[in-house]
Amino acid sequence: MTNSTTKRRAPARRVTAAPETGDRHTDPDRNCPLCPRLVDFRQSIRAREPNWFNAPVPSFGDNDAALLVVGLAPGLQGANRTGRPFTGDYAGDLLYATLLDFGFARGNYEARPDDGLTLIDCRISNAVRCVPPQNKPLPAEIHLCRQFLIATLTTMPRLRAIVALGRVAHDSTVKALGLRAAAAPFSHGAIHQAGNIRLYDSYHCSRYNTNTRVLTPAMFQSVFARVRADLG
Numbered sequence: 185m186t187n188s189t190t191k192r193r194a195p196a197r198r199v200t201a202a203p204e205t206g207d208r209h210t211d212p213d214r215n216c217p218l219c220p221r222l223v224d225f226r227q228s229i230r231a232r233e234p235n236w237f238n239a240p241v242p243s244f245g246d247n248d249a250a251l252l253v254v255g256l257a258p259g260l261q262g263a264n265r266t267g268r269p270f271t272g273d274y275a276g277d278l279l280y281a282t283l284l285d286f287g288f289a290r291g292n293y294e295a296r297p298d299d300g301l302t303l304i305d306c307r308i309s310n311a312v313r314c315v316p317p318q319n320k321p322l323p324a325e326i327h328l329c330r331q332f333l334i335a336t337l338t339t340m341p342r343l344r345a346i347v348a349l350g351r352v353a354h355d356s357t358v359k360a361l362g363l364r365a366a367a368a369p370f371s372h373g374a375i376h377q378a379g380n381i382r383l384y385d386s387y388h389c390s391r392y393n394t395n396t397r398v399l400t401p402a403m404f405q406s407v408f409a410r411v412r413a414d415l416g
């Protein structure tokens with residue numbers, strides 16, 4: 185495990201869009217127009233699957249949480265279908281099981297947004313709020329959606345820990361925190377300090393990463409064990 189201590193470089197920018205759904209201070213409008221490619225993709229899926237959520241996925245959990253988990257983007261048949269981050273596809277199975285194990289959630293995860301699962305002192309969001317084709321957002325889309333990540337961070341008064349799932353989430357969070365990228369490189373298990381907030385890196389809990397053993401459940405659990413130990 186590596187540790188780095190860096191100073192925050194610049195104050196976070198403010199959100200510029202006017203959200204109408206979810207948390208109106210931090211969540212984009214259901215018809216956010218900022219990324220034309222993702223808007224086209226969203227429209228095509230709405231036409232094909234009119235009963236799916238098919239919109240920017242709001243954060244899950246209270247804004248007074250101490251822990252924020254940042255993922256990449258909604259999965260097509262996961263959060264994009266159900267409307268709750270990491271809900272309905274494989275990545276959610278490992279994430280929610282781990283949050284339950286370490287006391288960051290209570291209830292039962294049943295892969296649907298009305299399963300009654302509650303987060304405890306934890307919130308979950310994504311670096312990019314709309315589902316991208318092939319799970320691959322473009323740099324411009326990551327940049328545009330960062331305003332909502334920044335707004336999420338700046339409206340969490342008790343925020344002390346961020347777990348970034350994968351390099352894209354890490355890089356966008358580093359920028360959102362105003363850290364120098366060179367001083368906070370991504371590495372599984374790394375910890376970076378940004379003022380009184382700690383950023384913990386993990387490989388993304390995707391099916392591909394777990395099937396290829398890039399990320400094992402034990403490796404994932406070790407990240408949250410450290411967060412739990414630090415938060416108390």
Ligand code: SF4
Binds near residue numbers: 217219223312313329
């Ligand atoms: S990815 Fe973010 S910025 Fe782009 S359209 Fe969706 S909500 Fe708007």
